[in-house]
Amino acid sequence: MKRKLKPIIAIVILLSVAGIFFTVVAPKAVAFVYPLPENEVIFPHDFHAGTLALECQFCHTGAEDNRGANVPALEQCMFCHKVAGLENPEAKKIRAAWESQEPLNWIRQHRLPDHTHFRHEPHITAGFECSTCHGDVAGMKQVVQVKTEKGGALKMGDCIACHKENGAPTQCSTCHN
Amino acid sequence: MSDVKWGMVVDVDKCSGCQACVIACMAENNIPINLDRDFKENRSIAWIRIERYWEGEYPDVKARFLPVLCQHCGNAPCEPVCPVYATFHNDQGMNIQVYNRCVGTRYCANNCPYHARYFNYRRPTWPETYNNYLNPDVTVRDRGIMEKCSFCVQRINAATRIAKRDGNEDAIAGLQTACAQACPTDALVFGNLNNPDSQVSQLYNDERSYVLQESIGTQPNIRYLKKIDEHAAAEAHAH
Numbered sequence: 001m002k003r004k005l006k007p008i009i010a011i012v013i014l015l016s017v018a019g020i021f022f023t024v025v026a027p028k029a030v031a032f033v034y035p036l037p038e039n040e041v042i043f044p045h046d047f048h049a050g051t052l053a054l055e056c057q058f059c060h061t062g063a064e065d066n067r068g069a070n071v072p073a074l075e076q077c078m079f080c081h082k083v084a085g086l087e088n089p090e091a092k093k094i095r096a097a098w099e100s101q102e103p104l105n106w107i108r109q110h111r112l113p114d115h116t117h118f119r120h121e122p123h124i125t126a127g128f129e130c131s132t133c134h135g136d137v138a139g140m141k142q143v144v145q146v147k148t149e150k151g152g153a154l155k156m157g158d159c160i161a162c163h164k165e166n167g168a169p170t171q172c173s174t175c176h177n
Numbered sequence: 178m179s180d181v182k183w184g185m186v187v188d189v190d191k192c193s194g195c196q197a198c199v200i201a202c203m204a205e206n207n208i209p210i211n212l213d214r215d216f217k218e219n220r221s222i223a224w225i226r227i228e229r230y231w232e233g234e235y236p237d238v239k240a241r242f243l244p245v246l247c248q249h250c251g252n253a254p255c256e257p258v259c260p261v262y263a264t265f266h267n268d269q270g271m272n273i274q275v276y277n278r279c280v281g282t283r284y285c286a287n288n289c290p291y292h293a294r295y296f297n298y299r300r301p302t303w304p305e306t307y308n309n310y311l312n313p314d315v316t317v318r319d320r321g322i323m324e325k326c327s328f329c330v331q332r333i334n335a336a337t338r339i340a341k342r343d344g345n346e347d348a349i350a351g352l353q354t355a356c357a358q359a360c361p362t363d364a365l366v367f368g369n370l371n372n373p374d375s376q377v378s379q380l381y382n383d384e385r386s387y388v389l390q391e392s393i394g395t396q397p398n399i400r401y402l403k404k405i406d407e408h409a410a411a412e413a414h415a416h
Contacts, residue, residue: 067313115277115316117331122338171267172275177315177330 050138182270184370186380191364194242201359209301247326248397255285281321
C-alpha cells in the first residue's frame with residue numbers, strides 16, 4: 001500500500017510546486033515590460049500626467065496632426081527642467097544630457113509592424129481620448145501596453161472592433177498598403 | 178466616398194516612351210532596384226512598364242510605346258484564384274493587394290493576362306543611404322510577397338483623410354498617381370470616373386478609347402486612346 005502511495009504523493013507535490021510557479025512566479029517574469037537599458041532616465045508618467053495633470057500633447061506634440069505622437073525631444077524636457085526639479089536625480093540626468101548634447105535612449109513601448117500604417121491624427125481629430133488605446137497612463141510609473149479584455153496586448157482585432165463600432169472604414173487598404 | 182470609382186486613361190498617341198512614369202512609380206512605391214541578373218532571370222519589378230513595338234520596315238520604321246500597369250479589372254482574373262483573399266476588389270473600383278495576407282502562391286500572377294503582377298523572389302535591398310529615401314507610407318515588401326500597381330492607394334487614403342478633416346473635396350479633386358503626375362506629355366490621366374466633369378471620365382468615353390485584350394472580358398478601369406495614324410488618315414482621304 002505504501003509503495004503505491006509514494007509516487008502519487010510525489011506527483012501531487014510536483015504539481016503543486018508547478019502550480020505555484022505558473023500562477024505566482026511566471027506572470028511576473030514574463031510581464032510586458034522591456035528591460036531598461038543603461039543610462040535610461042526613469043520617467044514617471046504618473047507624476048507628469050497624473051499629479052501635474054499635463055496634457056499628453058504637451059510633450060507628445062505629433063499626436064494632433066501627424067502620424068506618430070512622437071517621443072519628445074530633450075528641448076521639450078528642458079522647457080520645464082531648466083527651472084523645475086533641480087534637486088531630482090533623474091532630472092539632473094536630463095540636464096546633463098542637454099549640456100553634453102547626447103540624446104537620451106528612450107524605449108518605445110508601442111510599436112507597430114512595418115506593414116501597418118497607423119496615424120494618430122485622424123483618431124485624435126475624431127475626438128478619441130489617448131486612454132482609449134493607451135490605458136490610464138496617468139497612473140503608470142513605467143508605461144506598459146495595456147492588456148485588452150482578451151488579456152493580450154493591442155491586436156488588429158481591437159482596431160477592427162473599434163472601427164466597426166464607429167463606422168470607420170474596415171477594408172484592408174485603410175491600414176495595410 | 179463610396180460613389181468614387183478610380184480610373185485611368187492612357188493616351189498612346191501622347192506617350193513618347195520616356196519612362197518617367199516608371200521612375201516615379203519606383204520612387205513612390207519603394208520598388209527595389211532591378212539589377213542585371215533580375216532582368217536576365219525575368220524577375221525584375223516595375224509596376225508600370227513601357228512596352229516597345231517596332232512597326233514597319235527599314236528605313237520607314239516607327240517605335241510604338243504602350244505603358245502597361247495593373248488594369249484594375251472589374252472582373253479580375255487574379256482575385257478568384259487567391260486562396261487567402263490577399264487580393265480583392267474594393268468599393269472604389271480598385272484591385273487591392275494585401276501584403277500581410279499574401280502567402281506567395283503566385284496563382285494571381287499566372288492568371289493575370291496583362292503580366293502586371295510581380296513576385297519578390299529576393300529580399301529587397303538598397304544601398305544604405307537610400308533607406309532614408311523610402312516612402313514611409315508604403316510597406317517594403319519582403320521576399321515571397323506578390324505586388325503590383327496599387328493606384329497609389331496611400332495617396333488616395335491621404336486625400337480622403339484630408340478631405341474628411343477639412344470638410345471639402347479639394348484634396349480628392351487634385352489627386353494624382355505618381356505616374357500621372359510625372360508624365361511630361363499628360364499621356365496618363367488619373368481621376369474619378371463617376372464624376373462626369375472630370376477629364377478622365379470624358380477621355381474614358383472618347384471614340385478613340387479601347388481596352389487591352391477586350392475579348393477576355395476583364396472590364397478594366399484603365400482604357401487606352403488609340404494612336405492617331407497620319408498615314409491612315411491621308412489614305413482614307415485619298416479614297
